[in-house]
Amino acid sequence: MKYFKFQPANAHRVAVEGEEMLFHIPTTSLFAMDAMDAAVLDFAAGQDGFSREDLERAFDGSAKAEAAQRLDNFLSLDIVNDGRPLKPERPPIEIENFPLTTIVLNVNTGCNLACSYCYKEDLAVPSKGQKMAFETAVKSVEMMLAENPDRDDYNVVFFGGEPLSNMPLIRQVVDWAEPWFAERGKGVNFSLTTNATLLTEELVDWLDSHRFGLTVSMDGPKTLHDLNRKTVGGKGTYDAVAAKVRMLLARYSSRPVGARVTLTAGVTQIYEIWDHLKNDLGFAEVGFSPVTSGEMDAFNLNGEELLEVFEGMKSLGRLYLTEALEGRSIGFSNMHQLMQDLYEGRSKALPCGAGVGMLAVNHDGALNLCHRFTGSEMDEFGTVDDGIKRKELAGFIKSRSDRTEKGCATCRIRNLCAGGCYHESYAHFSDPLKPTYHYCDLMRDWVDFGIEIYSQLITAQPQFFHNHIAPRRANGK
Ligand code: SF4
Numbered sequence: 292m293k294y295f296k297f298q299p300a301n302a303h304r305v306a307v308e309g310e311e312m313l314f315h316i317p318t319t320s321l322f323a324m325d326a327m328d329a330a331v332l333d334f335a336a337g338q339d340g341f342s343r344e345d346l347e348r349a350f351d352g353s354a355k356a357e358a359a360q361r362l363d364n365f366l367s368l369d370i371v372n373d374g375r376p377l378k379p380e381r382p383p384i385e386i387e388n389f390p391l392t393t394i395v396l397n398v399n400t401g402c403n404l405a406c407s408y409c410y411k412e413d414l415a416v417p418s419k420g421q422k423m424a425f426e427t428a429v430k431s432v433e434m435m436l437a438e439n440p441d442r443d444d445y446n447v448v449f450f451g452g453e454p455l456s457n458m459p460l461i462r463q464v465v466d467w468a469e470p471w472f473a474e475r476g477k478g479v480n481f482s483l484t485t486n487a488t489l490l491t492e493e494l495v496d497w498l499d500s501h502r503f504g505l506t507v508s509m510d511g512p513k514t515l516h517d518l519n520r521k522t523v524g525g526k527g528t529y530d531a532v533a534a535k536v537r538m539l540l541a542r543y544s545s546r547p548v549g550a551r552v553t554l555t556a557g558v559t560q561i562y563e564i565w566d567h568l569k570n571d572l573g574f575a576e577v578g579f580s581p582v583t584s585g586e587m588d589a590f591n592l593n594g595e596e597l598l599e600v601f602e603g604m605k606s607l608g609r610l611y612l613t614e615a616l617e618g619r620s621i622g623f624s625n626m627h628q629l630m631q632d633l634y635e636g637r638s639k640a641l642p643c644g645a646g647v648g649m650l651a652v653n654h655d656g657a658l659n660l661c662h663r664f665t666g667s668e669m670d671e672f673g674t675v676d677d678g679i680k681r682k683e684l685a686g687f688i689k690s691r692s693d694r695t696e697k698g699c700a701t702c703r704i705r706n707l708c709a710g711g712c713y714h715e716s717y718a719h720f721s722d723p724l725k726p727t728y729h730y731c732d733l734m735r736d737w738v739d740f741g742i743e744i745y746s747q748l749i750t751a752q753p754q755f756f757h758n759h760i761a762p763r764r765a766n767g768k
Pocket residue numbers: 698699702703704705706708709710711726727728730731732734735
């Protein structure tokens with residue numbers, strides 16, 4: 292007789308408005324459950340092992356056949372199996388080639404501001420900034436294409452320091468890259484994140500004419516923004532930044548412009564920040580980045596503050612749902628991203644594209660996993676002159692994607708979180724290979740919340756995904 296076993300590592304039940312949803316963990320898919328599904332799962336979860344006959348005995352009359360059919364569904368999803376250890380969903384990733392689609396260029400280590408929480412280990416005042424040479428930028432782009440020649444489109448991201456502090460290089464790269472890609476029948480997208488202080492009308496129009504994807508680092512209304520985002524002389528930058536942002540948003544038409552908010556100690560007012568940036572200033576989207584592992588402890592959110600942040604994000608998430616049910620988007624990036632992951636059923640082996648589809652190039656041509664590692668003490672993965680250190684980079688990716696004996700192996704959000712950001716791990720544990728174990732419970736709670744919102748939205752307003760989520764993909768999100 293065959294014995295079956297419930298496999299809790301593959302199923303997660305979430306209550307949504309009095310109904311139950313089944314989150315199929317291996318595929319990140321959601322199914323609506325009915326009373327029979329729930330009864331069969333309850334039965335299976337309550338047994339050490341059971342046979343088909345045991346299941347049938349637990350149900351009366353015509354329910355027997357239906358229960359047996361639900362068991363077959365759960366067997367096909369590996370939510371119930373014959374008791375053998377679960378197959379690894381995916382073996383650790385072995386790569387030889389790096390399908391680069393994005394290259395991040397650190398055009399200047401210098402920044403014209405001196406934000407108190409800045410994590411950049413290589414950051415310098417403008418006069419000491421180390422600038423990338425044009426040849427290094429060209430070699431970086433050529434390397435991307437040589438590594439992955441068959442794409443239609445590629446991305447070049449300018450990073451710093453403050454990228455606008457090296458506009459001569461950015462203009463030179465764009466003027467070179469556009470025809471260079473076009474001659475090869477390919478497209479190129481440019482993007483950058485800026486503190487906005489160096490924007491002029493002429494520059495905004497130039498960026499607009501090249502369809503740059505723009506994100507502005509801004510932390511909310513004056514009282515909050517000025518806490519940390521300061522000039523080298525220590526003065527708050529809100530007034531200058533807000534004036535530039537108003538000018539930018541009034542002129543920029545090629546793509547939506549987003550704001551990126553850094554949440555540090557004492558800055559947990561999610562609604563107030565979103566309201567100001569979205570409704571007073573007019574950003575298309577507002578995204579929040581909580582800092583838990585910065586170099587300087589004093590700026591890290593403590594446990595209580597982090598809880599407040601997630602509560603604030605959930606509260607804004609409820610507003611997101613209310614408006615979305617009416618077909619409107621409130622431009623809350625974190626929620627959009629979660630909706631997008633669930634909508635596309637993304638099952639991630641890795642947390643992001645760093646080191647696989649994306650590499651960052653330091654001002655001197657050294658290769659890093661992503662922009663956050665440029666200038667760090669972590670070993671580099673080659674240079675644009677000598678190429679990628681394939682063995683080392685492949686080894687890193689393989690090791691990070693191996694979930695054996697890690698808490699992630701059975702975690703219910705393992706295919707969304709995938710162990711978390713490498714830099715977060717590096718900053719928190721000095722080990723980018725270690726998963727970001729320091730806020731797993733909050734992440735799991737956030738994803739459960741997202742499942743609740745998603746389930747209501749996809750049922751009542753599926754058009755929202757077509758109108759507001761799908762276009763983000765076209766914008767490179
Ligand atoms: S880091 Fe934590 S939340 Fe993320 S997959 Fe691993 S165990 Fe789950």
